[in-house]
Amino acid sequence: MKENKRTAILPVCTITEVCEPAEYRAMQQIIPKGPSVLSATTYFTKPVLAPDETRGFNYNLLPVVLDRNSIPWDIANIYILSRLQATAYPEMTTFAGIADDLGAYKEFLDEKPDIDFTDFPQNKLKRPTYRYNGYLKQKLFAGEVEPSTVKRRMSSVVAFYRWMIQEGILRPNNDPWQEREYLASFKTTEGFKMSKTVKSTDLAIKAPVKDVPHEGTILDGGRLRPLSQTEQIWVLEALNHLGNTELTLIHLVALLTGARIQTALTLRLSHVSRHYPVSAAKISITCGPGYGIDTKNDAVGVLQVPRQLYDLLQAYAKSTRAKKRRGKAPGGDNPNQYLFLTQQGTPYYQAKIERMQFNPNLRIRHQKKGQTVRQFITDHVIPYVQANHDPGFHYRFHDLRASFGMNETDRQLALVEQGKSKLSDARRHVQKLMWHASSATTDLYLDYRRQMEMVWAAVDGYETYIATLIEAAKTGGLGE
Template sequence: MIKRAKKLTLSTFVQTEVTTEDADRASRVQLANGSEYFITPVEQLDFEYDEVLGAIQVALPVRFNLYPIVMDSKNVPWAEANIFLLSKIKNSLKVVMSTYTSLASDLVAYRQFLDESEINWIDFPKNKLNRPTYRYRAYLKMLIETDEVAVTTARRRMGSIIAFYRWLHAEGVLIPEFPMWKESDHYIELKNQYGGHYSKHVKSTDISIKSINSNNPYADEIDDGGQLRPLSIKEQKWVLEALLSLANTEMTLIHLCSLLTGARIQTILTFRLHHVFTEIDNPNLFEVRIPVGPKTGIDTKNDKKIVLHLPLWFYQKLHTYALSQRAQKRRQKAVNGDSEDQYLFLSTRGAPFYQSKEDLHRFNKDFSLHHAKTGQAVRQFITEKVVPFIRQRFDAPNFNYKFHDLRASYGMNLTDAQLELVSHGERSLHEAREFVKIRMCHESSATTDLYLQYRSNLKLVRSIATEYDQHLVRLAQTELEVDRS
């Protein structure tokens, strides 16, 4: 069996340094050969909250959960890569470990290339095409051409390796005989959320992988935090019928929450019990507004503060579910038990479907997982249960969807309803646009416009395609008639 470089994830990690026996907080480490040495935790300044004093600066051990380690093909930690990772993490104001896990994966991919190609990663000869950076770029380009990796993935990997070598050079660890790449300065023109233009100075290298942004306004997807496909009303009915037939209460409520509010998966799955614990019975109220984002206990993309608008009937469904024996049994099995701060949605074993940023940031010495919970169970349920059910029940062999498509479906449902009001003169187009923008929590009106234009663009494409197909049919029939004569 061929051994390859790989990434290990440590459930817990505490940085230490070698010290003497009489040092403060020294711990003895006994090796298998009988020798021993002493270590002490490495500390750095951080902030803790005191009920009396508020936020105070204290020295805390450098410690993390779900810490990634880069291993080479000999199953030995790659020292330089791991020190680079640690320096990046320690210099981050707020550690999001998934970011560094991705960086570790990029370093592993590079190490695999080096080991399998037998390339010395610190040797930069005169011929630039033999330098490891240029050879890796050529390798990534080949993977792109053979459709083994996406352009965006290759671009990110190359960027990670450039950052790695920049750090090595800045730290004085690597002073290559010949340049690692050719660098140049230039300015790029950008547009802010208000439509204003500004320039940004960037450094570019000749080994960077360029990707051309080609947003196609006539595609059947919308670029809204990813390429999303709004489900048609018929497809939405298919999904709901499948969920009801599969009889999984949690998955049904999670899907409905996205279809009714446009919330992303991390927002829905980090709802807490106290957010739906208040009983509301007001006949004049038709929706319940729930603030989400920082300091609410509910995560949002980019920590943005927004407000979700839940239909009253759906809020009451969530309230009923929260009080049900089914939900209570799950909470009793969970860490921190049946408390108001517990996640609303839990697995049968009491595990969260998604761990909040706050929970992941908080160090837990008893942490036993080797990966973060980020909604994998929901995606697996869609792939293994919902999609196969729909394909078989409705004879739709090509049907597929991602959970995030439900957000786009909500956006299109909202847009269609607003445009209907515009067509009847009950609302101006500007008012419709602003309403959709606020409900979808878009920072840029340009994203909202994608929803407003989606139906007409798709209709135009299908109309042109149909006309062109009919034109080809007429041409083919004419040629066939000529041949027969």
């Protein structure tokens, strides 16, 4: 087990139960003789099956909650297993987050031995849930923990207690929280007004959402910062200097199609194997479930790949370099192989459909989700640009998607100004290319250009004025 502060990850775990030697699927287990074991012990286990007996409970990358002595916290781990068994296709990163939250709670309990997490005295402020609530608020106000983390941790602990109460494991003498129901109204992405009943407790932590106006970002699946055209050139210059073919192509895919990282990194060889007429300016590649390419929220969408980029990807796929990498990869050189692989033949991002398949031989303790790409940006691309152009430069991979959206927005707005298109047509065009479910998200790009032009104009004037003052001070002309 690879240990960290609060959790460990088991690469492979199969849930079993003790059985008789003659039972179906019985497997012999041996506890060998050792310093603390006087004699070897033999027993038999069999896999636990779902009620319909069609599947067992086999997991890769199972998170285990630990106490401060690195001993598994039994009840928390039973809770996680219970939730896993109730989920047909669990996303282990979600459960790793739950485990980390409960590990944080266990850390709090271990630091305060006077707290019994099952004891709920009459004094509300002495109950473990309220004490933890106060502890989290202190962390929040001290700036030690992000608001989103505090809210999530409290929510995970409430869900943990709900489960214990529902299962009859815990019967608190007093309420762990006060609960109320209210009707929440919201709009769907299609614009329809909906409402649903929501349960809330007095443990819910209300934390202000950071929203800095005109900070140069767009809220599109996270705060994204579109790179200026000059910055885009800097990044490409850095990639050219660094000479990593795969990372250069991956950047180009994101910058020229708006693909998110999971989409760019799960492109397959088959997606760039077809030949198209020379007249085809753009190549459409359908993404989503059933098409072999991961997308956010399993949405089905179409990448519009510029012909020059498609030809470049096709040439790379046929190269000796790419073939060598596919030769090292599990499954070898086949049409369903990832287009982009590391030098060792491993994917930069493991597709969701593969993560759902149990691998009894797995040895790694983390999911491949683009970490190598992000690390390359941090360690190589950004330092190059900072050293050669702008010491304050920074970007994240997802900013390339915003840059594509902004480039396309600028192009469409230019057509509107020339009278060749209508603003409504421009909005629909960008919305379609970006796969925005709501036109409100697309409007953020249109508004961004208008706002940033205003902000940049003001900043440029102010910066010029400050520069003039500094220069004047240096030459002794400040008092003129």
